[in-house]
């Protein structure tokens with residue numbers, strides 16, 4: 001029997017053995033190689049200049065965070081933030097003796113009449129100026145399909161108000177309608193043999209696509225540190241998906257003239273960990289579409305996913321050619337390499353808010369979207385998307401809207417909306433030399449920036465946005481470059497002339513008497529591009545979210 005001493009010597013023999021040394025070296029080499037590879041891939045994707053700029057931003061942000069810990073700084077910042085928060089509250093939260101606050105359940109239930117009366121009161125007590133969406137002065141936001149369609153949707157919602165698609169055996173009609181909503185979208189996007197699911201909106205559709213590719217890449221390619229390559233103009237939902245799901249996002253700049261993603265940069269960003277590419281048709285900021293054919297070729301070549309975001313293109317882009325509005329570059333499942341498409345029924349499909357569709361090339365890919373837990377104490381649990389219980393009423397509402405509209409209805413709405421958007425673009429080009437249109441938008445969104453590029457003094461487009469707000473218009477502000485956009489809806493169509501007239505006035509006023517005090521100038525003007533600016537805007541945005549929940 002070996003004693004303790006003998007055992008210890010044997011152990012030290014092992015520790016000193018060359019095998020152990022070899023293992024140690026191997027681990028060190030492994031770590032150095034993987035870390036270097038990571039840095040190299042990052043450098044290749046972003047380029048040296050951008051990496052240095054990123055690094056500089058990071059340092060400045062860290063320095064700022066440190067500085068913010070100084071008591072004097074902290075006091076100043078919190079005073080500033082406190083002021084801004086108060087402004088936010090003044091703008092959103094009704095005040096005064098006439099305002100009823102409902103902060104706890106009433107002891108006994110209220111009558112149906114009381115409830116309606118109280119809602120009427122709340123509609124009128126909100127502080128500040130509010131763009132009335134009925135006048136057509138709000139960009140996007142309300143995708144109205146007409147009074148009769150609203151009644152059709154309400155009837156569907158009423159009929160299925162209490163349904164829950166989690167239980168298809170109890171609500172067979174809702175199951176059928178959901179499958180048909182997906183099938184109708186697949187047919188519209190030229191993939192009748194494909195597969196998909198409904199979701200609660202564009203963001204969920206996109207996050208689900210990210211999850212699908214992450215799990216597909218893990219299962220099929222063994223990728224553990226997934227990355228995706230996303231145009232700078234793609235929707236923030238991809239960043240949100242990346243943040244939720246642990247996927248590294250490479251944001252690729254777009255060509256300043258065409259506003260299409262820079263393909264050379266996309267190529268450089270693809271590596272062995274890439275799970276998916278993204279293209280938009282059309283994108284939210286400026287309404288342009290990426291080169292989907294080229295992206296599809298890249299995706300096919302590297303055997304990775306290509307998600308085409310048609311959340312906004314939804315029921316416009318598939319109808320442009322048929323509506324006689326000229327060619328539109330290929331964007332759907334007919335393009336080689338396109339593996340998924342998101343399409344918002346609740347945008348130009350005119351379905352009730354809270355409904356979208358995510359489509360895949362085939363059912364095999366869709367399986368990676370599912371969540372299945374066979375061992376749950378509560379029973380076998382299987383659900384297609386993030387939600388468990390879901391509103392069947394919204395599915396019925398979407399099904400009803402799609403049947404009410406039909407192909408002809410969507411063709412007509414496409415024609416009037418796209419024509420209005422193109423009129424806006426061509427009239428700005430012809431009549432307002434102070435502004436320029438971003439890219440060549442061919443669908444429903446038009447974005448415009450100051451005609452002068454760079455630092456040269458042109459009209460401040462954010463100031464123009466604030467002047468437009470004074471005239472009741474609710475436009476979206478963009479950054480990189482500073483610009484405004486309008487997403488044309490059916491409500492905008494009759495007020496195009498007024499839009500152009502007001503825009504001309506707003507440009508003149510912005511040049512003659514800039515106030516520098518409007519919301520856009522103040523929020524976007526502090527420079528969301530600089531680290532300090534973006535930290536402050538982040539704080540403000542958080543305060544905004546807090547304010548939403550101020551009863």
Ligand SMILES: *Cc1c(COP(=O)(O)O)cnc(C)c1O
Nearest residue numbers: 201202203235282283284311312
């Ligand atoms: C609106 C939109 C989304 C996200 O849609 P939500 O329904 O707001 O979640 C995604 N992509 C584009 C291009 C959009 O315009």
